[in-house]
Amino acid sequence: MSRQLKLSPPDQTGVSVIQSQAHATPLLSAHRAPAGPPARLRRPPGGKAVSPGKMKKPHADKDSDEYRQRRERNNLAVKKSRMRSKQKAMDTQQRVNELKEENERLEAKIKLLSKELSVLKDLFLEHAHNLADNVQPPADGASPAPNNGSANGQ
Amino acid sequence: MSRQLKLSPPDQTGVSVIQSQAHATPLLSAHRAPAGPPARLRRPPGGKAVSPGKMKKPHADKDSDEYRQRRERNNLAVKKSRMRSKQKAMDTQQRVNELKEENERLEAKIKLLSKELSVLKDLFLEHAHNLADNVQPPADGASPAPNNGSANGQ
């Protein structure tokens, strides 16, 4: 992850650079691999071909038994790692779906509660009026109870 | 994506299958590449080395100008595709974070509404009692009003 950010040369632009030498050299060149030729043309059967005593540490000959074992283990590790990566991506997507559903449930609940609240508020106001009417005995010819009211708090 | 599902041998389960032959064969073998040797040992500079007149259609020689152009275009496409893939993964992760926040907000709102509802219900009951007391002037020893009520909707 950080390797790229720390060491590798900018190849994000890529194309042009590669293009210029694409035909001349098979490819790979601006990357790492201090002692790593294209890998396809590497190690032409016949000799080291890379000037002996120059490479830091080829680790082992390509034919080496140890080399193959290392490669094999790494290949397995790579597969494993990639599998995990994909699984993780799928899990994340799944998580999104779950959260979406959860959200819908919560919104529905909010809607319900809001409705209930509204109804109760109306009832409350109505009763409050009734109470007031009772406390105030009807006198004169005034209208008994204009118990109307903008009973809407929502 | 679907290639795997249609043609390639089941390696989604992966590991085990691969493992079985991993050591035996150097590498690459159960996959495609009908005419594609390991690629690392392929075309050792000096000769075709793959028995001339055998391959169905190598498309073009590795040295071919057209071949390099095709490879180059594909390499670009690959980079592009992988970039998209990673971006998508990041977006999905971001989506998860957003949904989580949204959820918290909704839950908080539900908590608030529930509390409001609770308070209002209590008030309502209280007022109902008061109303009943006023309406029913104290007489005898009978209970003034059966104003009870299962005021619980939740």
Place this chain on the structure above:
DNA sequence: TTCTATTGCGCAATCT
């Protein structure tokens, strides 16, 4: 059929 997009793979450099 051709061209691009995807995907599995192995390699090598790095990271842990």
Place this chain on the structure above:
DNA sequence: TAGATTGCGCAATAGA
């Protein structure tokens, strides 16, 4: 030292 990651290019093949 070994396993885990990651960028890369290749080849097969899916998709248009």
